[in-house]
Amino acid sequence: MKTIYYYYVRHGETIFNLENRMQGITDSPLTSKGIEQILQTTEALRNQSFNSAYTSPLPRTIQTAKLILEPHHMHVKIFDSLREFSYGSWDGNIKNESDPEYQYRFSNDLFDDLGGENPTMIQQRIQNAFSELRKLSHDQDKVLLVSHGAYFRHLLFSLMKENIPDELLHRECLIGNGGIAVFKDEDGNFSLVEGPLNQAEYMNRHAND
Known part of the structure; x- marks a missing residue:
């Protein structure tokens, strides 16, 4: 039997986050607030030991991962399958909640006809x-994983749908910028251990660790 603990962190705030854009696999740099958020995440995870660390290939997550790992004197490995859900040609578009097409596509995650992904595609990618x-x-x-907001939502529904806490089921954004979630894999059975939490919440819980 093999049990693996994953510490999942979402990248810090980006320019596209500020502009309310659909980021997808189009990159946007961290803001000064985003960097400060990750410095707080770094402090929250300072006393946690990691055996390995992986990041999405996008620059916003690579920068996030490198900041977090500085106190640990570890290198992060690029893991392409951690990249964000793709919105295809809609990547970078401003979110328009009043547009019926936007509402339909976003609520169903149907962007494969635009060169992006659909739920089946990302579910298979996550499982692989x-x-x-x-x-x-x-x-x-x-294991430290640095990835994205929409990816985390798909991860929950792909790997542990039956074990998702009720309070998370109806939250549009499950993990904030720099947020932390811990889950485990027990021979292919996944369950959420802790979070998602913001940096202060995580630090308060682990103040005596």
Whole structure:
């Protein structure tokens, strides 16, 4: 039996976050607030030991991961399957909640006809990713993952749909910028251990660790 603990962090605030844009796989740099958020995340995770660390290939997550890992003197590995959900040609568009087409596409995650993804595509990508991560990890490993907001939502529904706490089911944004969530894989059975929490919440919970 192999149990792996994943510490999932969302990147810091970006320019596109400020502008209310659909980021997807189009990159946008961290804001000064975003960098400050990740410095807080770094402090929250300072006393946590990691066996390995992986990041989405997008610059906003790579920068986030490098900041978090500075006190740990670790290098992060690029893991392409952690990249954000793709909105295709809509990547970078301003979110328009009053547009019926936007409402339909966003509520159903249907962007494959625009060169992006649909729920089946990202579900398969996530399942393949964690199958590979399981092979790369050892029993009781603690693995840092730095990725994205929409990816985290799809991760929950792809890997642990039956175990999602009720209070998360109807939240549009499940994890904030720099937020932390801990979940575990017990021989392919995934469950949420903690969070998602913001940096202050995580630090308060682990003040005596």
